[in-house]
Each structure stands twice: as C-alpha cells, then as structure tokens.
Amino acid sequence: MNIAIFIADSNGAFPVPAVKGGAVATLVEHLVKEGNKDNDNKLTIFSYYDKNAFNISKKYSNTEFIWIKRPMIIKAFDRILFKGIQVLRKNKKSISYATVFSLCWYILKCSIHLRKNIYDKVILENNIPIAWIIKLSRYTGDYYYHFHNVPRINAKCKDVFAKCKGMLCVSKFVASQIKSKENAIGPVRKEQIKILYNCIDTEIFKIKNYDKCKKQIVEKYHLPVNKKIIVYVGRLSKEKGIDVLLQACKKLDREDYIVLIVGSFIQGVKAKDSYEDELLKLANDLKEKVYFTGYVNQEDLPTIYAGSDVVVLPSMWDEPAGLTMVEAICCGANLITTKSGGIPEYITNDDAILLERNTIDRYMTFYVDQILTQCRHSKKNVDICNDKFSTMNYYREFISILNE
Template sequence: MTIKLAMISPDSLPVPAVKGGAIQLGIQQIIDENEKLNMLDLTIYSIFDEEALAASEKYQNTRFHFIKSTNRSFTIKRINNVLNYLNIRHRFDVNPGYTKSLCEQLSQNRFDTIIIKNMVRFVEPISKITTDPIWLQLHNDNLNNCILRCKPIYRACRKVLVNSHYLKKRVLTIENARSEDVLVHKNCTDIHSFKKEQHSNEIKELKNKYKIHDDDIVILYSGRTVPEKGIKELIMAVKKLPENLKFKLLIVGSKGFGKKVTNIYLYKLKKIAGSISHKIIFTGFVQYHDLPKIHAISDMAVVPSIWEEPAGRVITEAMASGLPVIVSGSGGMEDYINKESTIIVRRGKAFVDNLSSEIKRLMEDKRLRERMGKAGQEFVKRFDSYIYYEQLIEFLKRQKGVF
C-alpha cells in the first residue's frame, strides 16, 4: 500500500537541496530513495528557487509545490536583519505571507500524513486548515517546556520525530507528553559520495588551491560560522600546538548557507588567529556536492560545539570519509559516535587545553588516525540513506495499521 505523504521544508532554503542545508539534504535523500523504491506517494512543499525548480524536473515519483516568498514589510526585514547580525535566535513569523500561501495550497489536498520539518511555527496554522495527521520532525531544540505555546503545538501533532535521544528528552519536558509519541529518527549520510577514493584525482588540485603542503596535517571544521559551534575555542586550541608541528586548519562554511549576511563573529575569529593566521584557511560557503572533496584532503575532523548540539550529520560525513573525529560530546552527538572512531573532549574550564592535547595526539600518530578512520567507516553504515528511508516507511505504516 502506497502512503500519501506531504513533506514541508523550512522556508529558508529550497528542495531539491541545490543550496545545501542539513534539513533540506535529509529531505533530498528521502526523495532520492523514493525514486528507487517508490513506496511513497510523495509531495514536497518548498520555497521557490529557479535552480531547484529545474532540478525537480528529473524526478518521476515526487511532486513539488514551490511557494514564492512574499515581500515582507520593511519593519519585519529590519528586525530580522538586526537579530541575525547580533546572532540572536528568534521564533516569530518573519514571513507570514509564505505561511498563508502554504496553508492555502495544503487545504486543496488530502494526505495520509503531513510531516513539517523543524518549523514549529507552521504547526498551529496548518492544524486549522486540515484534519490530516500532522507530524513535526525536529532537527533543533525547538519544542520543550520553555517554548511559548508548547502544549497546544504538541497536542496538534500526532507524532513528533526527533534526530537524537537528547531532543526526545527535551520534548518530554512538556506536560503530558508521551514517550511513545516521540520517535527517534536519526540523520542519514550519503556514504558513497563521501568515500575518499571517489575523489583521489582531485586531491592535488585542491591542496594547491588552498596552499596546503604534502607534509601538512589538515584539521577540518565543517559547519556554520556562528559562536555556538566552538570555532573560537578550536582556533585557541590549535594556537597551543607546538610550533614544529606542520598543519592547516580548514574552516569550511559560512553563517547563512551561502547567503550574503554580515558576520561579525568571522571577523573576531580572524583576529584571534593572529600569529598563526597563515595556518588557518577560511573557505567560506562550499556547495554540498564539493564537501566530499574537502574531506578527501583532510586528516581529521573536529566538532567542537559549545552548545547542546541536537545531532551529528557532520560527524557521520567525516566518518564516511575515513576521518578520525574529535567531538565535544554535547547534546545528541553521542547517538552518532562510538569509542573506536571518536574522541570525546568534554566542555569545561579545561576544554581548550584538552582539545589541543587530543589534536596533538592524533597529529603525531598516523596509525591511530588510520585505525579510527577505518572504525568510523564501518560504524557509519548504520546511518545510510536507505536505512533512513526504510525507518520512515516503518513509522508511517504503524500509524496506518499496516505491518
């Protein structure tokens, strides 16, 4: 029996995931698996984008509804820009016209299930225009007992999907939330694309581009350049490394997924780099299809988050590339690691010193790097896109009473 599913992407980036974005990439992998297995009658609701529209035309088993972002008022734009500039998180609806258009389109169709991806503010408006079961799939800590109107939002959802046990615990802080209605659906990774051998012919060219010498140990950070990701602490840690160690620190990513936004934090990072600025390379935004090449020239990956990281896609991408990984172990990270492939450096007063020591240990021990890398490649198989798709199908069948 085919399940009729609507999946609603956040209104920040489009699907197909032509501009990246962790949530959009997860949707993309569901779409790609459905092209092969066709177990879903799948409809995607996404913000309009010319490139995404063109990319959508190749899919046979998915319908796409693209919604154009309406012109926001000058006041809303101004407030949003100021909050982003100051790195202040907010949850008010900065695009009410988009929400209205989305609801209008949804009201014209019926589905077995509607999955809202991470957009808590969509739940109540959508629940008012349909009786179809709504599932909220969380990728961030957006629904807990501290969130305004958390109870009615939770009650409007038939199920809540989360990508780590940490997020499940957070949702269960809501009064009368039931464990059986909060399902853990861990992130997936395109394991094949991240295999290092796929990109062996491009390593020399990429090293030349970033002025990386053959005897440099390459330390990789991949993610957004925002304070909670711990990049400042990582730079402080590598500044403590002995001067005789040859390395390059690759900081891959931007604040706004390729959008031109002012990032005062990035200026601070470059200032902190100071005397070792020649050893630190800020690549800026890199398209997702080019990320495996960056991993291919790296020797280790560091995920130094100083907030409660909800999950760990960058961890599994590094493992798929055969890289040993150092993490802070915060939030939901521990759902994505094992002791054979990952070193945990706990946050605290000695975080920077301990992080520096573990980086140094990996730099000086090639055999350890190789052993951890191989263990990671084996461990990451459980996060394959196919397993992610199959688990979603299983969850949906249970709701319909089909086993």
C-alpha cells in the same frame, strides 16, 4: 500512502532539492531520492521556489512539488528586517531573522492548500512556527512533527502539538528534552515519541585516497604544501566552538600545520556578526595558518574530509545529532569532537576522540598534536556508515514509523 512534507525555515529559505544547502533540506531530499524508487508511497514536497531546485526536481518523477514563490516585496521586507537586526542587535544571533516574512508567507500559502486537500500523512519539518499551517487550515488528518532541534518556543501552538500523531526525533537526547514539562511544547506523551536517526549520502561520503584528496584541496584553496591540515566544517557560530579550536592551535608547539575553516555565516549572504570578528582576530594571532573557504557544496566536502589530517568539530552546545561527525568518519577522517547532546548516539569512542566540554581546554591541544604526529586514517567505520546511516535505511525507518 500519500505523504505531504512541509519544510520552511526563517534563516535562509532553503529549497528542496537542496541546491542552497541546509541540513534539513538535504535530509528531505534524501527522502525524495529514495521515495522516487517506491511505487507504494508518494511524496508531496512544499518548498520555497528556486529556479535551480525547480529544474533538478524534474528528475524525481514520482514526487510532486508544490512551489511557494515569494513576492519581491516579501523578499525586500526580509532584507530590511535582517539588516536592522544586524545593526541593532550585533551581539545576538541575527541569522534567525533572515527570512521571517518569507516564513509567514509560506505558512499562509500552505495553509490555504492544506484546507483544500487531504493526505494520509502530513510531516512538519522542524520549524516550530509552521505549526500554524495546521492551525490555520484546521487540518484534522494525521500529522507528525519532525524535530531536528530541541524546541525553545511553541509559537502559541501547544494545542497543535498535543494532537500530533507522532514526534519524530533525531536522537534520544532530543526526545528526552521534549518529554519534560519544562520544555516549551512539553510535556509530550511517551507514545508520541519516535526516534528517527539522521542519514548521509553514503555514495558520496566514503573512503577516498588521502594523498590525491590532499593535493586537490591544496591546489583549490591555494594552501601551502607539505603542511598538516586541521579541518573544521560547519556554520560559523559560537556554539560550534571554532574559537575553541583556534585557541587550542595557538598552544601547539609545532609549525607544520594549517587550519582550514569550511563554512559560512549564512549561505549566499555576505554578512558577518561579532563572532566572525572574534574568529578573524584569533586567525590573525595565528598569522598565516588559518584559511577560510566560505560556503562549500556538499559534493566537495568528502574530498576535504579525506584530505585532512584531523577534523575537529568541538561543539559547545547540546548538539541534537552528529551529522557532520558522521560524514567525517565515513570518509575515513581522524575526528575529535565533544560528548554533547545527541552526538554520542551517532559517534562512539571507537570512531573518534570524544571530549567532555568542561575538559576541552585541557585536552584539545594534546589530542590534535598526537593525531598530527601519528597521521593514520581509518577504514573501520565504512560498514557502520553503510548499515546505519544510509539514505535507504533512513527512508525505510521513516515509512515504518508512519505505518505504525
């Protein structure tokens, strides 16, 4: 079976292999890794060109990569628009406009290619506007949309979604949202919906020695010794709830901790928005207890999870899935998160402390304090991680859906 996967975004132009990060790009690379061992199926990945990604792609001999190179003028237009949005709409989510012109270029180049080629299956990854690849190419073969988020627009492509062979959803929560006639692409027929839970690289995210990992992160990020470490991992955006975490820490009646904020506004770009300004003010209130690492490579995250005393991921929106939460528990970390969106499908009360969003102000400080006092790491989630969230299982489920 010949499978083409189209992956493009408007907030960073993340390539595959995922040398610049990006959750969706990383998941596609997991498919590539497992697909490279499969002689019965061949993947073709349509990716933004990146020199490092190009070099790494050579090790995937069973996968074809079609590289979309962005002209300098396109990149310049991206920078101008992004800067303009930051200035004119400081309180808005400007990251969504980081690579708009690159996205348009990608759609044009891919539609030209698809017009000339046929595949057994075509997968469109997440970004709604890339439905125009199907529209412009007038493609009539089987194609699927892979939803990693609940769609908020339809990009004037409802006809494309109506003819879609299947909708791959990362959770039942996402599926329930797109079924609704109120949704931008809805209503979607029940038979179109397929659930494909996300995965992590369980060879990387696994139990490690707590004392050794803690020493490593203390040395690497120049943290004070003999302090409990509270960790947040993810984007620095309002819906992720970092401000909620810092507000909770201000109420802690103890001095033996620091907070490590792991993540950035957008990988590789020195840019800030009003929310980051808010976080810096909260950090100043906590004096020298808060440390920002900036972007961290995925390979370095297991050490941070394993060396933490508690990981707090207080998602304040309807999170489609819970990948960061899964990474944390697979490394044996103590986890506090919220019952938001699809998170409870990935994480249960047996794995972590799950708080209702409307009660988080009352209980967050209590549970952080309790965990810091007990400070016990768990190994009970290892089998669950390997069985349910491995890349091998992810690839098998993916192929199984396409074979239905």
